[in-house]
Amino acid sequence: MLHEQRTITQEQAPTLAELFNERCTRSPAGLAYVQHIDGEWCPFTWEQIRAEVARWQAAMLADGLQPGDRIAIMCGNRREWVVCDQAAQGLGLVTVPVYTNDRNENIDWILRDSGARMLMIETCDQWDALSDMHQRLGQLHRVLCLEPGRTGPANLSSLDDWLDTAPADYRCRPGSSDSLATIVYTSGTTGRPKGVMLSHRNILFNIQAALQLFDLFEHDLMLSFLPLSHAFERTVGYYLPMSTGTAVAYNRSIPTLAEDLVAVQPTLMISVPRIFERVYARIMDKLTGESALKRRLFHAAVDLGWAHFEHRQGRAPWQPAFLVKPLLDALVARKVRARLGGRMRFTVCGGAALAPDVARLFIGLGIPVAQGYGLTETAPVIAANPLDNNQPASVGVPLPGIEVRIGTDDELLTRSPSVMLGYWNDPEATGKVIDADGWLHTGDKVRLSATGHVYITGRLKDxxxxxxxxxxxxxxxxxxxxxxxxxxxxxxxxxxxxxxxxxxxxxxxxxxxxxxxxxxxxxxxxxxxxxxxxxxxxxxxxxxxxxxxxxxxxxxxxxxxxxxxxxxxxxxxxxxxxxxxxxxxxxxxxxxxxxxx
The missing domain is CATH 3.30.300.30 (ANL, C-terminal domain)
Structure with a gap:
């Protein structure tokens, strides 16, 4: 729920750059990001990040970048992703995220279609892998590599060569909340990726609406591992914590996720069903090798935890068996929670449907999972399950200020200030998904319950x-x-x-x-x-x-x-x-x- 005194509102900061600047001004010594560098977890304050952003801005200005120019970011989750994005936002530039694991033909299309003038990459091997398209990317004025010491073509620079060591002044160019902030290309299960144009208002409205359902605090710590190129992680795992002053730790890689959870001990996490499904499968697989007594204890802990959850939601009565819950919690559930760091308050799951059995297991073990739903085209969250009104089989209730209705063939339609400006360079495709009354056609078949919860029943095209x-x-x-x-x-x-x-x-x-x-x-x-x-x-x-x-x-x-x-x-x-x-x-x-x- 929105806490006005600590949360930066859309009225106080109508652009993403103003959100960042206001957070740095309010919480200069506050913990902003934690990143694993040279074998240890290193903290960064908001003021340190702003100083870093200012140096990047000086280098961007020296490169002659102008307001409205596009900058592509192709690297894993790390503070430099944020620094590049915020340096660009403060100068009125438009950022274009690119997945590091995308196919070369998609990367080629995104860079050319967006007309990106600068590309930030993590390693020079990424640029070498794109060698077949170098000649087609003549509009790229600068390819910036975070890897130190690499030399190459004139437009390829390492970060240490590109940045001036001298301090610089941070710039926050005044801008309209309706101006273009980013172009996010859909990952595309069919055809070429389409560039979704999102304004500052689109994203900031979505943040403010989400914060009316969920509490985030300055003492929370979020672990970020979904790609920041994904609209879900970018809005909910980057801009939203910035508005509340919540620190974010960056996972090193998916293979080290289990280790990082224990080391970082996060209180919040954004995930997709695939991660939960993998953990579920490992737990169930391990159970098959355990004794009958351990299997019975485990299932009893999950069943009782689920019953207790239903009771707390007001959907089931109290039962005497709850008196043994602390014992089962100590024997079973606490050990599982320890694998997630032991401090997890709740996790938000989106991107696809989460199987009820998976949600039941985690919730039963005391790990609240709030499933949500959205699209890149809606910046992205449309609905989510509040922790005190959680129907795990659903994707939640529409966020405040977001309209939904059911159209032909049970298709979900939505209308709100979060709906995109349109598709970049593709007004025809825009007209196919946003009708004359401003309703965006999601392509998802749904039903709405009497409690207002949204249930996804299928995908029209699937x-x-x-x-x-x-x-x-x-x-x-x-x-x-x-x-x-x-x-x-x-x-x-x-x-x-x-x-x-x-x-x-x-x-x-x-x-x-x-x-x-x-x-x-x-x-x-x-x-x-x-x-x-x-x-x-x-x-x-x-x-x-x-x-x-x-x-x-x-x-x-x-x-x-x-x-x-x-x-x-x-x-x-x-x-x-x-x-x-x-x-x-x-x-x-x-x-x-x-x-x-």
């Missing part, structure tokens, strides 16, 4: 229509299947076919176990096709989907031992499946699943 006319939203089935310990990724297929099938990417450790139990070589490509392997996977898939209607049952499946990643073009940088590309890649296998039909 609906599978079987040859008998039955319509199946694959998302719910995939969410159920991916929770199985054997499964790492899954895609349900069947458009125009008589039944559903599934393409399954196995969990590597579980697949190796299955193969060796069958006396098969897990490294042999033919093992995926072994009928006994397929039969085991089919049994697990059928168990996970038993509650679905008869027509929504998987009749055939193929095990494909190739992870779907941004590198091979089968997933977006935010790990959403690129369905059309996956179908193309496995067309022969898919056809075989329907042989004779």
């Amino acid at each position: 609906i599978i229509v079987l040859s008998n006319g039955e319509k199946v939203p694959p998302g719910d089935m995939e969410n159920a299947i991916v929770l199985d310990e054997l499964v790492d990724q899954v895609m349900v297929i069947g458009e125009g076919r008589p039944y559903l099938s599934a393409l399954v990417v196995p969990n590597p450790e579980a697949f190796e176990r299955v193969a060796r139990n069958l006396r098969l070589d897990p490294a042999n490509e033919e093992t995926c096709c072994d009928e006994n392997v397929v039969s085991i996977f089919m049994q697990h898939v059928q168990q996970r989907t038993a509650a679905f209607p008869g027509y929504a049952q998987v009749r055939q499946l193929a095990v494909v031992n190739e992870p779907w990643t941004p590198d091979n073009g089968l997933a977006t940088p935010t790990l959403k499946l690129r369905r059309n590309e996956i179908i193309k890649r496995y067309q022969t296998i898919a056809d075989h699943l329907y042989a004779g039909h």
Whole structure:
């Protein structure tokens, strides 16, 4: 909830640069960021960050950058991301985030379509990897590499060469809240990425609306690991904490996330379902090797914790069993929470649907998970679950000031000051998603409950229509299947076919176990096709989907031992499946699943 005395409001700071400057002025000695450098976690105050931003601004001005020029940022989460963004915002420049794991053709398109005059990269290897497009990027006046000491073409500079060591004055150019602040290219499950134009007002309104549902404090510490190129992390994990004076620690990498959680001991975290699903799968996999007593204790702790959560939400009565909750908490739940640092107040999950079983486990163990929903085009949050009105199967209630209604085919429409200015260089695409009355068509099918909670029921473009006319939203089935310990990724297929099938990417450790139990070589490509392997996977898939209607049952499946990643073009940088590309890649296998039909 908004605490006026400590939170910087949209009225007090109508642009992102003014938000930053006001925070630095109010809390000069306050902790702003924590970053792992040379083996230790190093703190940075707001005044230190502002001084750093000022030096960057001096270098940008020396490069002749003018208000409205675009600057692309392609690096992992670190304070330099913030410094570059704020230096640009203070000079009236427009920042363009780029995913470090995006495909080269997308990066090429983004840099050329946006007309970026400067590109900041983390390592010079990133620039070398783009060598095929160097000649096409003639508009790039400066390629700035954070890696020290690298020499190269005239426009390639290392940060230590580019920055003057002398102190500089911070500049905060007056600007309109309706002016363009950033162009965020959608990760795009189909076609070329589209540049979403977001104004200062779009983002700042979204922050202020979100803070009416959630409390953040100056003594909180947020761990940031989702890419800052993602609108969700950028708004909720960067600008929002800035408005409340909350410090942010930057995770070193996804492989070190578990270690960093313990070291940093955050109180807040922004995540996507994939992270929770992986932790869930590891917990359930480990449980299989525990004694029957430990398994019973674990499930009892989760069940009782969930019942207590429902009671606190006002949806269930008090029960005497709650008296033993402290004991189960000490024996089970506290140990799991310790793996997340032991201080987690709550986490916000968005970007895709979170399976109810996953939410139930974490909430039952005393780790509040508030699921939210939004789009890049809405800066991004549309709805979220307040901690005191949390319906985990839903994506929450609309934020204050955000209108929603249901349109044709149960599509969610939304209208608010958070809705984008439009798509960069693409008025035709803009007109297709924002109608004459200002309603943005999300493309998501929903239902609204009597309590005002939004439930996502599918994606209009992802609906599978079987040859008998039955319509199946694959998302719910995939969410159920991916929770199985054997499964790492899954895609349900069947458009125009008589039944559903599934393409399954196995969990590597579980697949190796299955193969060796069958006396098969897990490294042999033919093992995926072994009928006994397929039969085991089919049994697990059928168990996970038993509650679905008869027509929504998987009749055939193929095990494909190739992870779907941004590198091979089968997933977006935010790990959403690129369905059309996956179908193309496995067309022969898919056809075989329907042989004779």
